[in-house]
Amino acid sequence: MSYRFIKAALLQGAIICLVAACSQGAINKASSSHSSEWLLTDALYYNNKPVNWQQRRVNGCSTCLIQNDSVLQPEGITRFNTLYKDGAWVAVQEQSSLNVIRLKLPLHSPYLYVEQLANGELKLFNQQHTYKTKIGEVINITFKKQLFSIVITAFTLQDEKNAALPRRARLNYTALKLR
CATH class of the missing domain: 1.20.5 (Single alpha-helices involved in coiled-coils or other helix-helix interfaces)
Known part of the structure; x- marks a missing residue:
């Protein structure tokens, strides 16, 4: 019993x-x-509303500010829009003339080169990491204990594949800091 x-x-x-x-x-x-008020899919959303990167403010967020910048490089013009909330870096949307995803953070600027593989997938890599993704697919990546979601919306390489890195390209992407 x-x-x-x-x-x-x-x-x-x-x-x-x-x-x-x-x-x-x-x-x-x-x-x-x-x-979580932010969502990254094919675009960045704040409280289920798409962020308009051409405006200075985010609809519904009084403490959000979008800073629009451009850089003229020998390879072409790179345009990037950085979103801050309460002065802290939240996200970036960039139209790059190089095959490089570069997150211009306050303390460091992590980067990944982008190449297109024969099967159409994209290879994102640097000296420490290699990832595979597709155009329009969100991928989560960690840099120095910080987690980011990144989506590439367009990529066309303009240099030969055997040219030195970085290479001329048309690269559009959005990155969101998750933590």
Whole structure:
């Protein structure tokens, strides 16, 4: 009789733990999705509204500011729009004349070169990391313990594949800092 009692108590304890774990997971998932006001898919969204990179402010965000810049390089003009919230870097949208994704952060500027593979996939790489993605596909990448989502919306290489890096290209991408 004591064996059945112990077995029943263990089973009941396991069920309670399982229910508690599932409930906590659902609470964490719900709170993280509700607290996240930014979403990166084919474009960047703030509270389910697309960000207009040509405006100085983000619709519905009084503490957000978009800074529009351009850089004239020998390879062409690179235009980038950097979004700040409360003075902190949130995202960038760039039209680059090089095959380089460069995140101009306050303390460092991590980068990835972009190449198109024979199968149409894109290879993103630097000395430490290599990733594969597709045009229009969001990829999560970590730089120095900071997580970013990046989506490339257009890429055309203009130099030969054997030219030295960086290469001339038409590269459009958006990057969002997740943490």
